[in-house]
Amino acid sequence: MSSRPHGQPRPYRAGRRAETAAETRAAILEAALRLFLERGYGKVTVGDIARESGTAVPTVYASTGGKASILAHFISEGIGDPIVDQTLSAVNACRDPRETVAVATHGVRVDNEQYFALLQVLNTAAALDETAAETLARANRVYREALAVVAGRLEELGALRAGLTRGRATDILWFFLGHPSWRLYVADCRWSWNETEQWLAQQVSAALLDDGIG
Known part of the structure; x- marks a missing residue:
């Protein structure tokens, strides 16, 4: 028994x-x-x-x-990808401003390249579905928070242009390194990922770094 x-x-x-x-x-x-x-x-x-x-x-x-929850699941996976923490750790370890920009740009490139197709889906879905729009807003908020860490590191290094605040530097980083820029050059203009990464890193350095930085 x-x-x-x-x-x-x-x-x-x-x-x-x-x-x-x-x-x-x-x-x-x-x-x-x-x-x-x-x-x-x-x-x-x-x-x-x-x-x-x-x-x-x-x-x-x-x-x-359902559909929106499934999409949110995949975006959450992307937000939690180890590349984000790895990149920020590398950024905080940098002592050279231009290297900091290069490391940040490369990490952002890897993340965007890996989830490029999914982000295209999310952008399309956001125009059709309120929950998807909220998911996109959350993803962008986390993205900007990561870029703020990069801006903060450049500020700590004393590398930002005179009068440029951390907040404004974050806005500039978002302009150059946010999802829309990668989509514009890779998808619309047909640039390679390497070409896009190199050009964006140059533009970020020119826009953010003090002229005295070698």
Whole structure:
């Protein structure tokens, strides 16, 4: 006779259910991302995601919360990418202002390049969906906060142009290194990522650094 208390589920059953739920969620997320990239956010329905992932519409909602929540999940992954902390750590370790700009620009480039297609989806979705617009606003806010760290490091090094505050320097960094600039030069103008990185780093240095910086 089993010593397990009456009505208590077997541990392996609960574990298997959790594993199955995780596998289902992963399949839904993978299918949704594939469809978003292939068709664009606005042309994908929850029904499409369900069919692509081999699940039912209620399962998609129960597992992920729907289209906007799925998109927010992927953006959150991007925000939490280790490249962000790695870049900021490297920036704070720099003692040369131009090297600081180069390191920051390269880290931003890697992040944008890795999530370029997803950011295109998010920008399109933001015009159609209020939740997606809020997700974009949150992503941009975190992005600007990271750029403020770069501006702060340049200020600590005494490298900013006379009269240029940390806040204004952050605005300038956002102008040159924000998502729109990468999209403009890489997608619209067909520049390579290397060309774009080098040119933007030059423009940031010219705009922010004191003329006396070698």
